[in-house]
Amino acid sequence: MKINGRCYCGQVKFTFDGEPRTAVQCYCRECQYISGGNPNAAMVLPKANLTFTQGEPKTFARTDLETPRTRLFCGNCGTSLATLSPRFPDAMIMKVGTFDDPSIFKPTVAQYLKDKQPFHHVDAEIQQFETTPGAK
Template sequence: MTITGRCYCGELTYCIESEPIMKGNCHCRECQYFSGGHPNAFLVMSDSTFQYTKGKPKTFTRSDLEKPRTREFCGNCGTHICTKSEFRPGAIVLKAGTLDDMSLFDKPDMAIFTIDKQPFHHLDADVPSYERMKP
């Protein structure tokens, strides 16, 4: 499966030849910052074929955490493209909003970090949810 996507302004584009490993909504407080207050819709993908086809991302890694995640984003418009982490070696967490074909996300396999869920967040009854990471 070929998946393509981009940032809002189009300065960054990407391509990946992979099937999603899993799809989810993360309700953690950190993701709420990046999403503007709502859960973060994401796809976990193998990073072996991920490549930027246009532009080079800016990166951000917090220096105050023991095992921080590295976030890649457009330096022009700020769109968050993906996250890389020691917790998921060989994988990237691709932001669903950057997909050229949003129907590839369809619906999440799970909702995680619901302990941080806000009263205005909606959880689908047919989607498994976990207060923290999936056990």
């Protein structure tokens, strides 16, 4: 599968060519900050198959968490592009909203439902987890 995408202002662009691993909706409290309130929609992609073709995302990781994720974002417009998880060092977890065609996203997993808000909706058809599936 080929995926092209960019941040809101267009300074950062990327391309992916390979097999996505999973499509997840993450309801964790941290993602709520990044997404603006709703669950994050993301695809777990093999890092080796993804290239930033223009610009370089800035990174941020919290220092007060035991295993912080590293958040990649555009330093110009602030669009959240991706997350790196210490649990999956060879994966790039890309935000679906940055894809040229976000409609390719077919989530199969809803995770961190322990942090779900009353206004969130969960698709009953997909696998649900209080934290993570635990699988690689």
